[in-house]
Amino acid sequence: MKNFRIHILTLLFVSMAFSCSEDLLDVDNPNTPTVDQAWKTEKDAEMGINAAYNMFYKPSTWTRWIYFRYDLTSDEGHSTSPWGELADWTRFRYSNYNFWDGNNWHWRDFYKAIFRTNQVLAYVPTITFKDEATRDKILAQAKFIRALFYFQVAVLWETGPIVLDPSEPADEPEQRGEAEIWAQVEEDLLWAADKLPPTWDDANVGRATKGAAKALLARAYAQQKKWALAKAQLDWLVTGEGKGYYGLVDNYRDNFTHLNENNKESVFEIQFSDKNKGGDGDNLSASMGFQRTQFFAPGGIGWQDGKARAWLIDEYKKEKTKDGKNDPRLLNNIFYKDAYKDFPDAVANDTLVYNRRWDVGAWGNETFIKKYSTYYYRDREDYHAPNNFRFIRYADVLLLYAECLNETDQTAYAYQYVNLVRERPGTNLKKLEDAYPAIGNDKTLFRKRLQMERSLELCFEAVRWMDLKRWDLVTTQAGIEELKTRDVDFNNFVLGKHHRLPIPQIEVDNNTKLDQNTPY
Template sequence: MKSLKLYILLILFVSITFSCSEDLLDIDNPNTPTVEQGWKTEKDAEMGINAVYNMFYKPSTWTRWIYFRYDLASDEGHSTSPWVELADWTRFRYNNYNFWDGNNWHWRDFYKAIFRANQVLAYVPEIEFANEANKDRILAQARFIRALYYYQIALLWENAPIVLEPSKPQDEPLQRTEAEIWAQVEEDLNWAKDKLPDQWDDANVGRATKGAAKALLARALMQQGKLPQAKTELDWLVTGDGKGYYGLVDNYRDNFTHTNENNKESVFEIQFSDVNKGGDGDDLTASMGFQRTQFFAPGGIGWQDGKARAWLIDEYKKELTKDGEYDSRLLYNIFYKQAYKDFPDAANNDTLVYNRPWNNNAWGNETFIKKYSTYYYRDREDYHAPNNFRFIRYADVLLMYAECLNAAGQTAEAYTYVNMVRERPSTNLEKLEVAHPEIGMDQALFAKRLQMERSLELCFEAVRWGDLKRWGLLTSQAGIDELKTRDIDFNNFVLQRNHRLPLPQIEVDNNTNLIQNTPY
């Protein structure tokens, strides 16, 4: 009898054990929901679009490496990094098409961001919202960010796949032309611009707005030479209904610190923070800090991998302000040996890290990129700078508008918008027609001067490479010859080759529908 009871107990124990095990296997992990489990509620949709924004915080995008592509490869900057391959990718020496930090990582994470946007666009339409306008705003943000990444793909590689649905590992998407990618950018932004709000409430500051979509669309149109269409989009921000939302801040430096973020000059900016100081993954402690400053600061303060070209200093000094002083943008943008002689009150601006004796042994006569560094409040750089990156500033909008007006033969009106930038209180330069009377109403001379005006205002803001490409300086021998006079790295530039990057070779090898860019 006793043995029978033990047997029954054993059977019950085994049954319960297996039953519990099967139940445990059916328990959902709330931290890793499947597609079937997610995308059910408005909250799911909000989390989905936040995951798209999260791709801004990857080293391959606007946290770190993108500035090597746009600032250091342009004539404004260069690299002397001891990591030779990293520096070579700013010198047009592409020996390894799979160089992770210069090519593959960008490609992977741009398409990863697009994948996340595609998930929102595929699944959110099926979610029931209490207010359909809120659904449209989420979809419009996804379209805006997808367009933003396809913009980079068209600019860097030109020919690449267009993926508009959530992709699967076995997919081999077709290669599309640069023109087709630009058309997709236009389609997304045209859809988004009228569904995004003019402004967001305080809890949502930093999300894409109507003005951001129109400004990015204008950039895309200008890259294609469609300046009349670009002007139409910019009209809303400059002379139309959106004009009241934007303006220039009095102090130029306020655009690059963490104490004056999302001001009236911001059209779209990436929200960085030093709250989390984790790694680069997708966990809750992942870093949201701006890492560029660590790589561009002088040795002993940072890694000094990226530096400014000295010709910019000479250009700033060619004109004095209305008060007979040097342009303060030079002080805010570049750290160089003579700065404190040129700006006697510099100590009032450089309160900490850069307000020290010049390190002759370590720095010599080097010129360092100062814009976006945190010299104004602390004595070091790290991987967690809190200052936002201003992706599109209103000053950029005004200068784009002037470029469009001049191209349309409205040069007299174009002066107005260049002068708004030049006469900012902290810049305080003479009107362009006073400082450069030789230009007159000559469209070609005005356009050439505007190229320099854009660099003096927007240097090291990741726009120069696109500008050089738009103006044809990267696709003509005359353009390359001009760039060589400012940047010796252009002696390595091969015409009809280096105006775009090679496709990552591993992508070509794994996708039978991809053909490597020629003549790589």
């Protein structure tokens, strides 16, 4: 009887389909408007730019996998994941150029984000706005986001298409070199910085600002060793009009929890939330949680796919604070077995691991990444941490400013900006010149110490790989030899090859105008 009813209903629907007018079946889906239907109102423009921001919430970007490239591939971290291909991707063992999680997804989603910004830039100018300033702010945000993703293309692959208009499936955009990509980043950020506001109201906190555009542009200039241009952009944040918007918070830890977000040290911050616990798609219930914590936490609490290199602990302990204690940044950045010995005055939860004593049997002498973990309020991790990721911190700005000054022969003037970071009340280290008087005004010695200062302040914040490239440590044999002393994975590194990734092979196969990076 049940099967009979099914057959009857099937025949009924088939007969209805043949008897209906084709016009009745041609109904627009209000949830997926076409280009002709969309881009009519200011609300459409707002939704368009929000869709571009939404690309930050993909596993390939700043929720999860990007940290395997920027933190774990650098000398600060490593992977012992049982997923062999994932671990190998951080060890410079690239056998599958189509490894989705380590390569293809990055490329796909970076260009997907660029596609979304290109739509905004193409169609928003056709919309009538009540005032031009509102329109320009939307366009400036689109240029900022497009530049941010082209920045990643320049750092990771050094080559790729430059697509500036909404693309079509049959398009085969031409391959462009690193210099051309950087030039596009510069052009977009210069325009954005001119139009973006220095701050937003509470309802729009987290959107790109003038300071964010200038800081990102300074990073782009610095990567190309255009030191004077980089300094000129940072002037606005450090000594100019923007100085009043930024500063260092007293408590270093406040930069990495969900309890004091978007504070004065935040220059650009990716807004995460644990309110939605859905998947990673483009639907309204998609997750906006910070997922890296699940992958970096110790076993039994998370997946322990990413770990800290132990040399960092030794570096932190080489220098005492003004009151003779260990650098408190060590306690905030790394889980390790002897933390309770090194910080006897710390509250118990700070030297425990998610309220647990060190599991000698499971963790041994491992060192785990603590920064951004949620140990301070829960017992284990999941895929929905609420911590915002501080994409650019003011401490980074100050240290980069000092680097620009040193590289433009103003070493003596650079010390003060490093000291602002070192003497933060919650860090409490001596002035750089007092701790290392032998540096003096020696540009080379200052540069080398600044490299370590950046690591101790910014480790596990997705800047180390960018720094290693800027300092020529991955493009010279001397640099590789130095990195080998801190990270055995660099024994696999092939000079002239592994400083950039292979382009996903599927992209090369599908685009006749795209060549694989040599010597891959």
